[in-house]
Amino acid sequence: MRFLFSLIFITFFVLSPSLVFALSWQESPELKPLFTELGIKEGTFVLYDVNENILKGYNKKRAETRFIPGSTYKIPNALIGLSVGAVKNVDEVLPYGGQPQPIKAWEHDMSLRDAIKMSNVPIYQELARRIGLINMWKLLDKLNFGNDEVLKPLMHRRKGLGVVAIDRFWLDGPLKISAVEQVEFLKRLALGELPVDKEIQQSVREILKLEQGENWALFGKTGAVDKYNPSLGWWVGWVEKEGRVYIFALNIDMLDNTYFERRISLGKNCLKKLGVLP
Template sequence: MLRLLLTLLCLCVLPARAGFTDERPDLQSLFGGTPGCFVLYDLGADRLLLVNPERAQRRYIPASTFKLANSLIALETGAVHDADEVIPYGGRPQPFKAWEKDMPMREAFPVSSVPVYQEIARRIGLPRMQAMLRRLDYGNRRTGPAADRFWLDGPLQISAVEQARFAARLAQGSLPLSARSQSTVREIARVGSRDGSTLYGKTGWVFGTQPQIGWWVGWIEREGRVYGFALNIDMQGEQDIGRRTQIGEAILGKLELY
C-alpha cells in the first residue's frame, strides 16, 4: 500500500508527461485584439502549448498551407519528379504577377503559386489524392469532386492542433512516406536561421469565407529539438496579410524559440 501511494505521488509531480497540454492565455495579448489561435507542439515531449484552445481544435480550410502536403503527395506518387521539374501554370491571367510563369516547386512553394499547384493536383488525380490524405490522416481527409479546388474552397478542413502535429512529423521525417519526399519538402519549406534556430513554414489565406482566415504553419529546429507550430487569425483583406507572420514571430520570440 505504501509503495502504491509513493508511486501515485511521483506521478502527480511529473512536470510534462506524454500528451501534456499547456494553455497560455497570457500570450493572447500578442494578437492585438485580432481573433485567432496559436499552437506549439514539442514533438520530443509530446507536449502542446495552446493559445485559445477552443479555436485551436476547430477545423478550417487550409488554403496554401496545403502546399506542404500537396508537395509530399506529388513527389510520393511520381506526379512530379523532383523539386526542380518545371510545371506549367496554364497561361491565364493571375491575381499576382509572380504566378504568371511556369516554375518548379522549389520556386512555386515560396511564392505560393496557386495555378502551379493546381496543375500538380490534377496530375495526382482524385483517387490518389484521397488515398494519400487518408494515409497522412490529414484533417477531415475530404476532397469533394474537384481535384484542384478542395484545399481552397473546401471541403478539406484541418485544425491548428492537427497542423502543428503534421508539421512536426514532417520535420522529423516520421510521416508514412519515403525519406526522399519528406527531405525534399523540408528543403523547399526552409525560411531561414537565426540565434541557433532554423525556421520552416508556409502561409495560407482563405479568401472565400467571412471573415477570411489567415494561416501560418511550420516548425522550428533548435538545439536538437523540433517544435511544430500553427497559427490562424481572422482577416479582413489584403491589409492583414503581414499579421500572420508578425503575430507568429512575436509569440515564438516570447517563447525564446526564434
Template sequence: MLYPLRLLTLMSCLLLSQAPRAAGVVETDALQRHFDAAGLKGTFVLYDASADQMTVYNPKRATTAYTPASTFKIFNSLAAFDSGAVRDAEEILPYGGKPQWLPAWERDMDLRDAMRLSNVPIYQEVARRIGQQRLQAYVKAVGYGNGDIGPVVDRFWLDGPLAITAEQQARFTARLGLGQLPFSAKAMSMTRDIMQLEKTADYTLYGKTGWATNSKPAIGWWVGYLQRGDKVYGYALNIDMPTLEDAPKRMPLGKACLKALGLLP
C-alpha cells in the same frame, strides 16, 4: 493507388495520426498581448514533439477546423514527390497560360519558386498530376484534417470540403520535421528544403502561409516547424483577416509568439 510495399507503413501511420490530443496541453494567455497589438483575433499552437505537449492560446479556436488554403502546398509537395508526379524541386511546371490574380504567378516555374510565391495554378497542376484517387488515399493515410477532399481534385484545399484545426496542423508539421509521415524519406527531404525560411547556428525555421477566402472573414494561416538541435516544435497560427492589410501580419505575429515562448531570439 499508393505503392503496395508501403501499405503496412501507411496503416501504422494512420493509427498514429488518429491519436488523441497531446498528453499534456498547456493553455496560455501570455500570447494575447501580441494578438492585441496586431489588432487580430486567432489562435496559436506550439507542439513539442519530444514531450508530446501542446502550448495553446485560445484552445476553443485551436480545435476548430478551417480550410487549409495554401498551407496544403506542404502536403501537395509531399504527395507530388512521393508519387513521382513531380520529379524534384527543380522540374519546371506549367501555370496554364491564363491571367492570374498575381502577375508573379503568370509564368512556368519549379516547386521551389511556386512554394515561395504561393503559386495557386502551379499547385493545381500538381494536384491534377497526382490525381483525385491517389490524393484522397494519401490524405486518409496521413489522417490530415477531416480527411475529405471531395470530387474536385484542384480546388478542395481552397473551397473545401477539406478542413483542419490548428492543433492538427502543428502535429502534422512536427511529424514532417521528424520524418514520421507515410512518404518516402526523399519526398520529405525535398519538401522540407523548399519550406525552409531561416537557418542560423541555433535553429532552422520552416513554414508556409495560407489565406482561406471561402469564409467571412477570411482565415489567415502560418504553419510549420522549428528545429533546435534534435528537438522539433510544430506550430500553427490562424487568424481572422477581415482586410487585405491583415495578410502581412501573419508571419510577424507567429514569430512574436515563438519568441514569447522562448524559441526565437
C-alpha cells in the same frame, strides 16, 4: 455483441492518430496581448514542444476547430505529387496554364521549390490534376491530414450534374484541418515519420526552410482562405533549435490585406515570447 463493440472501440482508439495525439494543453496567457497589439481580434496559436510532449498556446477552442487549409495544403500536395511521380523532383518546372492570375508573379511556369515560396496557386493546381483523384484520395488518407476529404460535388446550375473539384478542394472545401491537427501532421514531417519515402520528406522540408541563424532554422508555409467572412489566414511550420524541434500553427481572422503580413509577425512574436526564436 458487447465484446465485439468493445473490441471495435478499443481498436479505433488505439489506431486513430487524432485520439493518440490527445496531449495535455497548457494555456499561455502571455500570448493574448500579442494578438491585441497587432489588432487581431480572433485567432489561435499552438506550439507543440516535441521534447516535452506538450501543447502550449492561446485559444484552445479555436485551436481544435477545423478550417479549410488554403495554401498550407501545398505541403501534403507536394509530398503526394512526388510520391506518385507526378513530378520528378521539386525542381521540375510545371506550367501555370497561361491564364491571367490575381497575382502577376504567378503568371510564370515554375518548379515546386519556387512556387511554394510565392504560394503560386496555379502551379500546385496543375500538380493536383497530374496526381489525379484516386491517387490524391488514397495518399491523403494515409497522411491523415485533417478530415482527409477530397471530393466535393459542385452542382451545375442547369443540369444539376456533380463534378469533382480536384484542384479546388483545399481552397473551397470540403478539406478541413484544425491548428492542433496541423502541428500533429507537421511533427511527423519534421521528424521524417510520415508514410512517405524519406528522401521525399527531406525534399519537402528543404523547400519549406525560411530562415536560419546560429543553431536554429525556421520552416513554414502561409495560407489564406476567402471562403470565410472575414477571410482566414494560416501560418504553420516548425523551428529546429539546438537539437530540439518545436512545431507551430497559427490561424487568424483577416479583415484586410494588411493581415497577410500580420500572420507572420504575430507568429514570430509568439515564438519569441515562448523562447523558441531568438
